[in-house]
Ligand SMILES: [Fe+2]
């Protein structure tokens with residue numbers, strides 16, 4: 001049986017959390033999900049994650065939490081690292097950065113899954129090399145984990161494509177986060193790795209990547225500092241559904257799943273309704289791998 005994993009893109013503030021809390025318990029049952037991973041770097045007021053945000057998302061059915069450049073914005077993260085083994089900080093932060101680099105977990109069916117994050121370096125704060133960090137993380141995992149998911153938290157599409165192709169055949173999925181805009185390029189690379197440049201934002205779409213338009217506009221027009229409050233309008237869930245072969249770790253399909261308010265209301269109200277996923281499933285080609293020249 002293929003493993004079904006839902007990856008939820010950057011959850012932004014209370015509108016994003018609310019969408020997950022409302023929809024995920026229903027989605028989990030209707031889609032038969034084995035594991036849910038969520039990027040929570042913006043969950044608390046748009047920056048960082050707190051204990052209560054974590055609890056809300058965990059109770060809704062999130063199994064694993066990835067972070068990003070905003071990982072340490074709320075002090076609660078230190079308590080969370082001590083309390084939970086379901087969060088990881090980016091693997092290419094400096095070596096002394098607090099928090100684990102990998103989440104190791106078993107699905108309800110007992111399949112071991114490893115999850116880690118690397119940050120990009122283009123248009124972002126300086127961090128260690130994501131390629132070398134990935135090699136360091138993957139070395140010890142190769143023995144015992146077939147199913148591995150990497151969150152590529154980066155700004156530049158080209159860098160994300162580079163990283164995903166570097167990881168092709170070594171991870172089950174390499175999914176981009178951080179830009180808050182879902183890309184329509186979901187695919188399975190020749191080595192069997194599912195890839196999408198960005199999973200997109202779970203939060204308010206009547207906004208500038210989750211923040212109030214008026215605040216961002218004033219900042220641009222006047223150069224005066226502004227509070228970039230989280231917006232509220234048009235909340236949506238943006239996620240990606242993966243089917244993975246648990247024996248080989250290869251991706252079988254990848255599909256974008258975006259739900260707006262009306263679809264979320266319907267999934268809550270109508271117990272037998274399975275959302276019609278608007279985007280087709282991209283399925284694995286049967287041709288043999290031509291991943292790498294040795
Ligand atoms: Fe980010």
Ligand SMILES: [Fe+2]
Nearest residue numbers: 010041042178
């Ligand atoms: Fe983000």
